[in-house]
Amino acid sequence: MLVIGLTGGIGMGKSSAAAHFKEHGVPVFDADAYVHKLYEGEAVPLIEAAFPGTTRAGRVDRGLLAREVAGRPERLKALEAIVHPLVTQAEIDFLCAQEERGAAMAVLEIPLLFETGAETRVDVTVTVSAPEEVQHRRVLEREGMTLQKFEALRARQLGDAERRARADHVLESGSTLENLHGQLDALIESLKLKDGRVMERLRGSRS
Template sequence: MTAKLPFRLGLTGSIGMGKSTTAGLFRELGVPVHDADAAVHEIYGAEGVAPVEAAFAGVAVEGRIDRGLLGARVLGDDTAMKRLETIVHPLVRAREVAFLEQARRDGAPIAVLDIPLLYETGAEGRVDAVVVVSAPESVQRERVLARPGMTEGKFAAILSRQVPDSEKRRRADHVIDTSRGLDAARAQVAALLKQLAKD
């Protein structure tokens, strides 16, 4: 009998909410995680180079897409951003499908799909449940503004493209609060996995 696909748990959260750290906690507990951002990074050095360079001539440097040059071309230009997304999203999806197939072969009961803009791109239809990583606004602001090169303006621009945290929490099947430290977040992840194993 062939093993069935794992339970697909979508992981998302607004900027500065602790999503990457939480993804790491799932990995720590033995759950395979597909990171959409990391996939994009790899695509920009592999199968995405030719189509992205064809659409935005001059952004490939030494055989890979230069994210700085590409960003300068698409940020703040909705038409260019949509054009880029129509190239990159199917490539990320193909990698996601391959990841889930590998997780199935490995017999993983649960696989996490770490999708930064899950609600914004309608990706909730591709998962069995959604976990949203959240923290109070004051904690989020402090974390984000501590990042190198981050400004109030950049932070506001990023937030304007994201579904508000309150809406994400309302729509989520599960919420992980990352404001109480790593041990508390780890305990919440472990409890969630235990609950999903029972369901």
């Protein structure tokens, strides 16, 4: 099975690309969505122990937690040390399950793919990119988003130029959704010709 790592900065169109993979029958693991699940389950007692007072009614209060780690790199690293291993194990379990079902390829949708070293767990990396002005417009149109929040989120991510340079494939999402879908259709067809190698190693790391 071929493992595809899908990434892209906030507002670049990564979710639209992931949705199109799904429409082609390619299973997708959404790392961000899984973190939300952890914040309502398995990670709650671990985070409360490390960051007392940041949980409410059995779930992590994301606002309180964000304030706890804001501007404190050592606290952010402590949080990542809790969350990242749980997400990584869930990704491996997902991939093994998809392989057992006979999937030819599967996608890990990971916003911080390169930042967290997750590119070592995929065969192919794909980034979605758009011009900066398009990114700004998309993000600032989101409910509750401010320029300050946007800049804080972007500060945690690689710059678009570096992400493009490191990815095996770049999808341009600055124009129409149809254009993005056309690029994805061509990419998916080309990836059908590639052999996956990373699963051999990941199978052995499954707990």
